[in-house]
Amino acid sequence: MSAPYVLHMITPLANVSPFDVNMAVDAGIDTVIPYTGIGTAQVEALTQDAMFSRDPKNAVRTGLFIGGRDAAMALDMLDAARKAMFSPFQISVFADPSGAFTTAAAMVAVVERALQRAGVAGLTGLDVQVYGATGVVGGIAGLIAAQAGGKVTLVSHRGVSAVQGKAEEFGRRYAVQLDCADTSAAGKAALLERADVVLACGKAGVRVLSAEDLHAAGRLRVAADINAVPPAGVEGVGVQDDGVALPAAPGAGNQAVGIGALAIGNVKFKVQHQLLERMRSGGTAVAFDFRDAMDAARTIAGKA
The missing domain is CATH 3.40.50.720 (NAD(P)-binding Rossmann-like Domain)
Incomplete structure (x- = not known):
């Protein structure tokens, strides 16, 4: 039986975004844990803590969501998380600071x-x-x-x-x-x-x-x-x-x-929902940034 999906939400700010929490829950992720005041230097340890706490087949049932208000910092955090991982311990990562991506x-x-x-x-x-x-x-x-x-x-x-x-x-x-x-x-x-x-x-x-x-x-x-x-x-x-x-x-x-x-918001909402849902149900670890958001947005906008 698969382990429940756990999404760790990190931000350098004093609080994670309630919007992002609601989006995650509405995408079927019912275990969402916030971490505030996080800097780029802490991402490696947090990522490895998350991935080593589960056996390899359930590591994919773990995700890391990166918030904040700084695009460059979010991209650095995403890069740090990806570099912290290695097979067979792979978790998913999604950067979307202030919903900007x-x-x-x-x-x-x-x-x-x-x-x-x-x-x-x-x-x-x-x-x-x-x-x-x-x-x-x-x-x-x-x-x-x-x-x-x-x-x-x-x-x-x-x-x-x-x-x-x-x-x-x-x-x-x-x-x-x-x-x-x-x-x-x-x-x-x-x-x-x-x-x-x-x-x-x-x-x-x-x-x-x-x-x-x-x-x-x-x-x-x-x-x-x-x-x-x-x-x-x-x-x-x-x-x-x-x-x-x-x-x-x-x-x-x-x-x-x-x-x-x-x-614009109608498409944005669907893009974020789709990417969160892909993290939860895809079966393989993924890493999403603004380029993945753009791919999804083009498909969604084209169907509207």
Whole structure:
């Protein structure tokens, strides 16, 4: 008889996310143990404690979920956990700090779907601008968009230095080019003149782009917004919008569409549920990061 599935949830923060706990339980994992204030240096010992406490055939009935708010740290923790394991003691690991990997993947997948509906084959060669890129979701959304072929600019409201380190870090790790810019009044208008896709990843309840800002975006095709708290991050985008037309900029050759937070969230929820369920029931140890989230998001978005 198989042992019950145990999910160890670690975070460098003072508490694990209640959202992630609920998601794990709803995916059929009824034993969830939180560990808080965990640093990368502690991951090896925690991983080996978890894997050695069960015989090899039941090691796969053990999982490690990595939270927090720092994407690079979560990826380092994932790497440390994988390096701590060896056959036949293998457990599953899933990194999703602040839900950023699954949210960013869902956002990009739904944008790709909107482009495909308009006859555009993905992000390749398109100018993609990420507003609110200082946050964990924005940085990962930019990274995924760059890996999908977009020409990505991380846009900060606190000066270029607030995103430069992130761009350089992801460039070193994944060999992508991420440009950086800030939202000074003149700079924002010049950026939007060339934007094909806008990803708004600002804080809840903060408007990052107004209708007046969008008047400069004559090439815009898709504007996606993860903010579900009024006011909208992008003025004119409703939380339930999934390809709803936005008012055209003067002289615009293309009609832009908006994608709201609930359209993105619907895919994000399904992605996280699917990956947790695969950990629990797959029968083999897995290791998931934003790339696995993106694979799942593309499949899920394509079926919606």
